[in-house]
Amino acid sequence: MKMRFLALATMWCSISLFAQDYFPKNDGVKAEDLNYTALTNAKIYITPTKVIDKATLLIYKGKVVATGKSVNLPKNTVSIDLEGKFIYPSFIDIYSDFGIDQPKRATGGGRTAQYESSREGFYWNDHIMPENNAIGVFKYDDKKAEELRKAGFGTVNTHIQDGIARGTGALIALNGKGSDADRILDDKSAQYFSLKKSVLKSQSYPSSLMGSLALLRQMYHDADWYAKGNVETKDRSLESLNTNKNLVQIFEAGDKDHVLRADKIGDAFNTPYVILAGGNEYENIPDIKATNAKLIVPINFPKAYDVSNPFQAQFLSLKDMRLWNQAPSNPKVLEENKITFSLTLHDLKSPSEFKDKLATALEYGLSKTTALEALTTVPAATLGKSTEIGTLQTGSQANFLITSGDIFDKGTILFENWVQGQQHIINDKSLKDIRGNYSLSAGGSTYTLSISGEPAKPIAEIKEGDDKRTSTLSYENSWVALTFHNKEGDKIYRMTGKVTSDSDNITGRLILPNGTETTFTANKTSPYSEIPKGDKQDKSPLVQPVTYPNVGYGYASRPKQETILFKNATVWTSEEAGILEATDVLIKNGKISKIGKNINAGGAIVIDATGKHLTAGIIDEHSHIALLSVNESGHNSTAEVKMEDVVDPEHIGIYRNLAGGVTSAQLLHGSANPIGGRSALIKLKWGASAEEMIYDNSPKFIKFALGENVKQSNWSSFSRFPQSRMGVEQMFINYFQRAKEYDLKKKSGQPYRVDEEMETLAEILNGERFISCHSYVQSEINMLMKVAEKFDFTINTFTHILEGYKLADKMKAHGVGASTFSDWWAYKYEVNDAIPYNAAIMQSQGITVALNSDDAEMSRRLNQEAAKTVKYGGMTELEAWKMVTINPAKLLHLDEKVGSIKEGKDADIVLWSHNPLSVYSKAEKTLIEGAVYFDLEKDKQQREAIKAEKAKLINLMLKEKNKGNATQDPKKTEKEEFHCDSL
Known part of the structure; x- marks a missing residue:
């Protein structure tokens, strides 16, 4: 029993308590190393900006004791002469999963619906796991640690890369000669978050980007409620979240726009995130800089595409081609804009790729000083560990690199990586760089010998x-x-030689093909050069300029307001004035300034509009363009999600809609659930950010839905309520009753848990938010009006409403508007009774009627959809035109700003080549707030410019392949065109 105890004690000591001086020593006679180590005569980078030549670094017990030119060495000092060599602090990777097993996707059973959690005593959503601690599953792997050390890293900050709230990370020294007791510098170094749900959990919510953002907001509300002692039952997740809120908070964004989304969440809850970037921040630097966030920047620059096959190359988008060309400039652009950032190995296939990727960033303009800071002092400061790691100042851990020269030069050899004072040899310090050109004398002949590659290989x-x-x-x-072989290849010459110490020549023994032994000599004729002979010209990379947005058809600069006078146009006012012939319209300061005859131009740009037609911009009441996700289908009510969170300012649908005369749109949630998400009302400002597109003081809307989609009859889901139209009605009643009770408690002054879903529904009850409801069948339309009347509010708009003609009188009495299709019918069962006279019939009953698209292609041709009402219903041209201008503006409560040509309104106008209702008419100019966002002539020029730029980039990629550099196969990337039922 005693022997067993001693064995266990010895094992425990070796595993975890090596550094504890109070633990009994039962491992035999073993003296502790109490010697100092002095590394002398080196060029030492104490920090990236504090460098001492021919200096000494003195270390003791894994710490830096002193650094300088005149260091007093104790008697028990072992000295190592590093004449001609350099010492740098070892690198730090702040975003790693070192020592953590990759999470494996949950298998079997599919996603569980609703609120079903697999855990008790934790947060209701399984993807929120702040109780996880990396240290609990960490397992040191010296094979991987060796790969990291070879890349120059001495410390990594690791965590479990799974889930939305991921728990805490651990700071690990890559010391292959110590124990975990030595290596673990901090077992709770940071708290981590992301926008990605767990692959280990099967709970269905969230199923979208907007759902992830909404869940994070609700999580913080709940954490605050819990911290105030308002919850009787224990929640280990929220306890951990609150306990660790003072740690560094790191958020994986992975894209320039996600950086902004993450920062917005952080600002809302007073949580400054350190954000993992995407490497494309150069495309939106002003907004990135405005966040004031510290970034962690990957350098996984994409490979060039193999464009040797013209058929495959034609499918490459200009955006993807530009990314290859521009991405390596990202660190330089961040540096120029004084944005604080660390560099990370994240997303590289192997640490061995890091050196070449970093060399590329330096080639594209990143300074060596900033690069070194981004690998040492910045990550150390970000983690609050500046006194421990990242420098070679007194008291810091003895984590340092010994190199043959400037660490960022391609020819530099990394000799050693010391971690916590422990030496790890990468290459022999006596290794000499033999690369270069030689004259080789062997076997009576003279050859040219060129040695290239890596110094050590x-x-x-x-x-x-x-x-x-x-x-x-x-x-x-x-x-x-x-x-080497002879010319015929059937005989081999074998040589073994030594590099002479006093020169760069190589001499030694030669075995001829016939077995005769003799000597050879290789005399160096010129040093190694990365640039081939005859190619000495400036090799600065040819980086394409960024456009706004940075895709095909993006503009060199953002459109600006101009003073413009349209002369002698046919003006469709969409007002009582009707259609005005030979009329002038003056645009000034983003507004419609004057309408009339013979207006004085002043300093305005004059456009002769004789024979052309001027209208207000088209407004699409129901659109799904420019979104990154459209349905949050994880719950039957998702009133907490915001379409504003997922506006995609780079979506080509924006530009195409401008080409069709569309200037505003309501971006709606889909129809996967009865209560959907909150709408985004945007102006199609091509080249602006998502925030800039959203209407100032935007009216509040939300999407509701009825019919087949919400009861899931067309996507075979049987685990989520409701499954019938009866269930849909009861769901509405239940949620509004809960919202009513929530609102009463809130108004009473009692403490209450902030519930973003109930907040939104309460806004409906209070008349502060408006419902746009996806609808088809008469009975369901009638049902929702009755539910609304039961709770004393009015439905704002029934959208689609293809059976509206059956109950137009009831709709008028309720006070609801309609936004419909012109002539869609019979495309699914519940629209079998649709007729093309629907719009005209509803309008005849005094209902405000608009025509919507719900389709990225149709939204470009809403002018033609309006024309169909002239045929189906005998409407006048002006009344037909109102259905895509002032009527949708009224439905969206925007008619004071847009929707007609009236003095004082926003200058959102379109110049058409012909009558706007004609299939032959083209939008020649589309203006928003007095800035030209689409110009037909400029569009023709852009098409030619895109061809030229693609040809230029293809030639650059062909050169990459001809150099022998790795390439990737071309790929076709297209953004999904969403519809109501897209999942």
């Missing part, structure tokens, strides 16, 4: 005249082994 090329010979080379401990 050189490669040889041997030529006799112009004939290249097959050869191999190995190099170790100053000894060279070289073989």
Whole structure:
């Protein structure tokens, strides 16, 4: 029993308590190393900006004791002469999963619906796991640690990369000679978050980006409620979240726009995130800089595409081609804009790729000082560990690199990586760089020998005249082994030689093909150069300029307001004035300034509109363009999600809609659930940010839905309520009753838990938010009006409403508007009774009627949809035109700003080549607030510019392939065109 105890004690000591001086020593006679170590005569980078030449670094017990030119060395000091060599602090990776097993996707059973959690005593949503601690599952792997050390890293900040709230990370020293007791610098170094749900959990919510953002907001509300002692039952998730809120908070965004989304969440809850970027921040630097967030920046720059096959190359988007060309400039652009950032290995296939990627960033303009800061002092400061790691100042951990020269030069050799004072040899310090060109004398002949590659792994090329010979080379401990074949390839010459210490020449023994032994000599004729002969010109990368947005058809600069006078146009006012012939319209300061005859131009740009038509911009009441996700289907009510969170300012649908005369749109949630998400009302400002597109003081809307989609009859889900139209009605009643009770408690002054879903529904009850409801069947339309009347509010708009003609009188009495299709019918069962006279019939009953698209293609042709009402219903041209201008403006409560040509309104107008209701008419100019966002002539120029730019980038990519650099296969990337039922 005693022996068993001693064995267990010894094992425990070796595993976890090596550094504890009070633990009994039961491992035999073993003296502790109490010597100092002095590394002398080196060029030492104490910090990236504090450098001392011919200096000494003195270390003791894994810490820096002193650094300088005159360091007093204790008697028990072991000195290592590093004449001609450099010392740098070892690198730090702040975003790693070192020592953590990759999470594996949950299998079997599919996603569980509603609120079903697999855990008790934790937060209701399984993807919120702040109780997780990386240290609990961490397992040191010295094989991977060695790969990291070879790349120059001495410390990593690791965590479990799974879930939306991921728990805490651990700061680990890559010390292969110590124990975890030595290596673990901090077992709770940071708290981590992301927008990605767990692959280990099967709970269905959230099923979208907007759902993830909404869940994070609700999580913080709930954490605050819990912290105030308002919850009787224990919630280990919220306790952990609150306990760790003072740690560094790190958020994985992974894209320039997600950086902004993450920062917005952080600002809302007073949580400054350190954000993992996406490498494309250069595309939106002003907004990125405005966040004031510290970034963690990957350098996983994409490979060039193999465009040698013209058929495959034609599918490449300009955006993807530009990303290859522009992404390496991202660190430089961040540096120029004084944005604080660390560099990370994240998303690289192997740490061995890091050196080349970093060299590329330096080639594109990143300074060496900033690069070193981004790998040492910045990550250390970000983690609050500046006194421990990242520098070689007194008291810091003895984590440092010994190199042959400037660490960022391609020819530099990394000799050693010391971690916590423990030496890890990468390459022999006596290794000499033998790369260069030689004259090789062997076997009575003279050859040209060129040695290139990495200093520690050189490669040889041997030529006799112009004939290249097959050869191999190995190099170790100053000894060279070289073989090459004769011209015919059937005889081999074998050589072994040593690099002479007093020169760069190589001499040694040669074995001829017939077995005769003789000597060879390789005399160096010129040093190694990365740039081939005859290619000495400036090699600065040819980086394409960024456009706004940075895709095809983006503009060199953002459109600006102009003073413009349209002369002699046919003006469709969409007001009582009707259609005005030969009329002038003056645009000034983003507004419609004057309408009339013979207006004085002043300093305005004058556009002759004779024979052309001027209208207000088209407004699409129901659109799904420019979104990153459209349905949050995880719950039957998702009133907490915001379409404003997922506006995609780079979506080509914006530009195409401008080309069709559309200037505003309501971006709606889909129809996967009875109560959907909150709408985004946007102006299609191509080149602006998502925030800039959203209407100032935007009216509040939400999407509701009825019919087949919400009861899931067309996507075979049987685990989520409701499953019938009866269930839909009861769901509405239940949620509004809960919202009513919530609102009463809130107004009473009692403490209450902030519930974003109930907040939204309460706004409906209070007349502060308006419902736009997806609808088809008469009975359901009638049902929702009755539910609304029961709770004393009015439905704002029934959208689609293809059976509206059956109950137009009841709709008028209720006070609801309609936004419908012109002539869609019979595309699914519940629209079998649709008729093309629907719009005209509803309008005849005094209902405000608009025409919507619900389709990215149709939204470009809403002018033609309006024209159909002239045929189906005998409407006048002006009344038909109102259905896509002032009527949708009224439904969206925007008619004081847009929807008609009236003095004082926003200058959102379109110049048409012909009558706007004609299929032959084209939008020649589309203006928003007096800025031209689409111009037909400019569009023609852009098409040619895109062809030219693609040709230029293709030639650059072909050069990359010809150089022998790795490439990737072309791929076709297209953004999904969403519809109501897109999941």
